[in-house]
Amino acid sequence: MTTTSALLERPIGVIGLGNMGLALAGRLANSFSVMGSDPSVERQSLAAEAGITVAEQATLAESCSVILLSLPRPSISLAVTRALAASETTPAVVVETSTVNPSDITALVDATQGTGITVVDSAILSGVKQMTEGTSGLLLAGERALVETLDPLFATITRNRRFVGHSGSAMAAKVLNNAVAHVVMVLLGEAMALSKTSGLDPQLLVDILAAPDGGLMRPLTHRMAERAFSGDYEGGMSLEAARKDSTLALAMAQDAGVPVFTIPAAHSVYEMAMAEGFEREDYAALVKLWERWCDTDFSSRD
Numbered sequence: 158m159t160t161t162s163a164l165l166e167r168p169i170g171v172i173g174l175g176n177m178g179l180a181l182a183g184r185l186a187n188s189f190s191v192m193g194s195d196p197s198v199e200r201q202s203l204a205a206e207a208g209i210t211v212a213e214q215a216t217l218a219e220s221c222s223v224i225l226l227s228l229p230r231p232s233i234s235l236a237v238t239r240a241l242a243a244s245e246t247t248p249a250v251v252v253e254t255s256t257v258n259p260s261d262i263t264a265l266v267d268a269t270q271g272t273g274i275t276v277v278d279s280a281i282l283s284g285v286k287q288m289t290e291g292t293s294g295l296l297l298a299g300e301r302a303l304v305e306t307l308d309p310l311f312a313t314i315t316r317n318r319r320f321v322g323h324s325g326s327a328m329a330a331k332v333l334n335n336a337v338a339h340v341v342m343v344l345l346g347e348a349m350a351l352s353k354t355s356g357l358d359p360q361l362l363v364d365i366l367a368a369p370d371g372g373l374m375r376p377l378t379h380r381m382a383e384r385a386f387s388g389d390y391e392g393g394m395s396l397e398a399a400r401k402d403s404t405l406a407l408a409m410a411q412d413a414g415v416p417v418f419t420i421p422a423a424h425s426v427y428e429m430a431m432a433e434g435f436e437r438e439d440y441a442a443l444v445k446l447w448e449r450w451c452d453t454d455f456s457s458r459d
Contacts, residue, residue, distance in 0.1 A: 163222070164249060165310060168192045170221035172214060172237055173255070174200040177281065178227030180288040181254060181314065182209050185225075188313040192217050218244035223310065225252040225279070231261040238265045242272040250303065252277045258332060259325030262298075266324060275303055278324060279311070280331035291315050298327035341373070344419040347410070354413035380441035388456040393439030400427040400436075 167190075171182040174195035185191045186208055193209040194217050195201055201211045217224055218241050228234045234255050241247055251274055253265060265276045282294030295311060295318035297304045304311075304320055311318050321327050348366075352359045366373045384390060403424045410417040430436075430443040444455050 164306060165189065165223065167222045168210065168220055169310065170194070170217035170224035170248065171209070171227060172217065172224060173227035173229075173233075174204045174209070175227065175229065176285045177254075177288060179204055179207065179209075180285045181225065181227055181281075183207050184288060184291060184314045185310065189310070192221060214240065215244060218248060219246045222249045223252065223307065224248045224250070225254055228255045231255070231257040231264075234261065235264050235268060238274075238276075239268050242269050242274055247272055247274050249273065250275050250277060250307065252279050252307075253328075254279045254281055256280070256331060256335075257328055259329045262325040262328055275300060276324065277304060277307070278327040280327040282331060282334060288314075292317065295319070296321050296327040296330050298322055299324045340419060347415065347417045347420055350415045351406075351409055351413060351417075354415055355409070376441075380439070381444070384439055384441040385444045385455045388454075390435075390438035390442040390445075393441070395437055396427065396430055396440040396442055397436040399440035400424070400431055403427055 169185050169189045169191050171178055171185070171191060171193045172195075174182060174193045174197070178193070178195070179200065182191050182193050182204065191209050192212050193201075193204045194212060194214045195204065205211050212220070214237065224241065226234050226237060228237065234253060234257060238251055241251060251265065251269065253262060253276065257278075262276065262278045269276055277297065277299040279298075280296040281288065282296065283292065287293045291314070293315045295315050297311065297318060297320045301320060321330055348362065349359045352362045365371050368374070369378070384393070403420070406420050407417070407424060410420065426443055426446065427440075430440075430446055433446065435442040435445065448454055
């Protein structure tokens with residue numbers, strides 16, 4: 158394998174100098190010589206002002222052993238990677254930092270087969286501000302030995318980084334993390350509206366939800382991590398009781414005239430779990446529906 162010094166002694170390339178890409182290049186420029194490429198003249202100018210050497214994509218392929226992608230769509234990442242793979246001189250590593258699906262990482266890997274390029278997925282769990290400040294979360298996946306070789310580069314981006322596994326798993330983690338956040342945001346909108354209409358201080362509700370035993374954390378840390386992951390559904394709050402509370406929330410929304418979307422959708426799952434006979438088990442047992450639908454086992458770590 159190429160040594161650390163050989164990979165990182167040449168300039169680091171960044172293709173895509175949008176808001177996140179330029180912030181990423183700026184972080185890297187703290188420790189490395191950085192070359193950037195972007196079709197926008199405006200972004201080129203901003204990059205040059207930040208001390209980034211602006212060049213054509215083909216020049217990056219010739220000059221850089223490691224190139225990071227920060228692009229707006231998976232199709233653009235694939236087109237850029239194919240172009241790099243077709244270059245007379247190719248980089249050794251392409252690091253995908255754009256938000257894509259695991260299948261898109263597979264497409265990048267397929268596009269680089271036999272070219273000498275290795276793909277690493279590096280999912281960023283933050284916004285531009287956190288990237289600029291060096292506090293981003295970074296999820297890394299692919300060949301572990303290579304990721305460890307590149308650690309000085311990732312350390313320049315942030316100290317908050319984690320290797321999560323095989324190629325594509327970093328992007329899977331980010332997409333799922335964002336999906337949960339986006340659904341929770343809708344649910345919180347419903348909850349805060351109901352809080353206001355019932356005369357409850359919304360900040361008080363925030364404090365209650367955020368507590369270790371609150372409605373946001375307890376389902377994750379106890380019901381999923383402790384119960385579902387061990388297949389333990391004895392005792393606890395029964396699914397029947399949880400369904401009753403869901404019914405109360407629906408009635409509360411109807412009484413207040415508050416439009417709700419996630420609460421009714423979630424309630425339908427409790428009704429299905431009740432129909433399956435899980436009513437006396439802890440309400441974490443509703444995950445058994447997905448175990449059946451997806452032919453999987455939440456208690457297995459495979």
